[in-house]
Amino acid sequence: xxxxxxxxxxxxxxxxxxxxxxxxxxxxxxxxxxxxxxxxxxxxxxxxxxxxxxxxxxxxxxxxxxxxxxxxxxxxxxxxxxxxxxxxxxxxxxxxxxxxxxxxxxxxxxxxxx
Amino acid sequence: xxxxxxxxxxxxxxxxxxxxxxxxxxxxxxxxxxxxxxxxxxxxxxxxxxxxxxxxxxxxxxxxxxxxxxxxxxxxxxxxxxxxxxxxxxxxxxxxxxxxxxxxxxxxxxx
Numbered sequence: 001x002x003x004x005x006x007x008x009x010x011x012x013x014x015x016x017x018x019x020x021x022x023x024x025x026x027x028x029x030x031x032x033x034x035x036x037x038x039x040x041x042x043x044x045x046x047x048x049x050x051x052x053x054x055x056x057x058x059x060x061x062x063x064x065x066x067x068x069x070x071x072x073x074x075x076x077x078x079x080x081x082x083x084x085x086x087x088x089x090x091x092x093x094x095x096x097x098x099x100x101x102x103x104x105x106x107x108x109x110x111x112x113x114x
Numbered sequence: 115x116x117x118x119x120x121x122x123x124x125x126x127x128x129x130x131x132x133x134x135x136x137x138x139x140x141x142x143x144x145x146x147x148x149x150x151x152x153x154x155x156x157x158x159x160x161x162x163x164x165x166x167x168x169x170x171x172x173x174x175x176x177x178x179x180x181x182x183x184x185x186x187x188x189x190x191x192x193x194x195x196x197x198x199x200x201x202x203x204x205x206x207x208x209x210x211x212x213x214x215x216x217x218x219x220x221x222x223x224x225x
Contacts, residue, residue: 046212090157099144
């Protein structure tokens, strides 16, 4: 069965510090991978998605970047965090069921930038 | 720009009551998904509806896709405290990787 691991679960970082969040998927090959951000109790904002190694699409201009160095590894980074980067970050992978794409999420990282 | 509006944003009811959550858009979606999310966790897919007018039942949860595939509803019968969570709808357009997400309905079922 497929599993997705995301860490750390919580992170408190000072403004201006770097960021690296890691996500790995097991039990599937060449998955589509996603990074989302969620404001408290609200909907999801797509940040990045990747359809393969080294292929990254950015949906929202921002202070963040993403990389996919291996097939099942997706990393979210920042060189200098801003206060506005605080939020709940979710990694997800997807599979297609006929014509419908289903997302499977990690347990998230709660990032507080102080 | 495709948008999905969910209502209500917040709902707090007593155990045993019924409720309906709505997800509306002016755009047509090829399919629509409902997810449930608990605090500190990622959303979990509950159902995907594909065909206009489709109704799917998951125990006490009934999901309906509008005939024109622009809206959907989630009805919970005899709500239980275990139903508490954030319910999110997400619509799929055609030919892209981005789901359009509603802002969510925070549901609290009081014992």
